[in-house]
Amino acid sequence: MNTTFRKSLLGLTLLATLPFAANAAEGVSYNFVEGGYVRTDTDFGDAEGFGGNGSFAIAPNFHIFGGFSGQEVDDFEFEGVRNDGFDIDLMRAGVGYNHEIAPNADLVTRVAYERAEVAGDSFGGYSVEAGVRGALAPNFEGYAMAGFEDGEEYDGDFYGRVGAQVKFSPNWGVSGDVKFSEGDTQLFVGPRFTF
Numbered sequence: 001m002n003t004t005f006r007k008s009l010l011g012l013t014l015l016a017t018l019p020f021a022a023n024a025a026e027g028v029s030y031n032f033v034e035g036g037y038v039r040t041d042t043d044f045g046d047a048e049g050f051g052g053n054g055s056f057a058i059a060p061n062f063h064i065f066g067g068f069s070g071q072e073v074d075d076f077e078f079e080g081v082r083n084d085g086f087d088i089d090l091m092r093a094g095v096g097y098n099h100e101i102a103p104n105a106d107l108v109t110r111v112a113y114e115r116a117e118v119a120g121d122s123f124g125g126y127s128v129e130a131g132v133r134g135a136l137a138p139n140f141e142g143y144a145m146a147g148f149e150d151g152e153e154y155d156g157d158f159y160g161r162v163g164a165q166v167k168f169s170p171n172w173g174v175s176g177d178v179k180f181s182e183g184d185t186q187l188f189v190g191p192r193f194t195f
Helices: 003-020
Strands: 032-042 046-059 062-073 076-078 081-083 086-102 105-118 121-137 140-151 157-167 172-181 184-194
Touching: 032 062, 046 086, 086 121, 105 140, 121 157
Parallel strands: none
Antiparallel strands: 032 046, 032 184, 046 062, 062 086, 076 081, 086 105, 105 121, 121 140, 140 157, 157 172, 172 184
């Protein structure tokens, strides 16, 4: 192997590791747990319940995350037929990558396994999303994501997700998240503990 090739290979290797050398943007933490109210508005009915989410940084630029919710649909009407209510349980777990693009902002990409139990039937799938998350002020953080999800029993669907957190202290705040897709809108709001 000649010297020029070795130097080029070393340079490319160092260049490829640059994105992994940065930490999270200032004011943004990937270590938190939160719980609160969940609502899903669909074409056939509205579901309400409670859920929780969490994230944990496993390296300067990588984090694992997960969430669950238990919701109940009251009586609803579908194709002119009135039906009794049923339960919807959602679960999500995945890994994310964050890269600082400004002193207070990160580019975030995530991939997750998703599972839903609807009226006793289980469905599995996955999602991928990318977006920007940043500290817009010392006590206010926000994000915007675009994603795609697909599964065993449903066709692929693009979605958008926006969220924010108002911080009352370094550890405590209130967070909110809204996910928009073709068939439904999901809302989460509740207290967050950052550690």
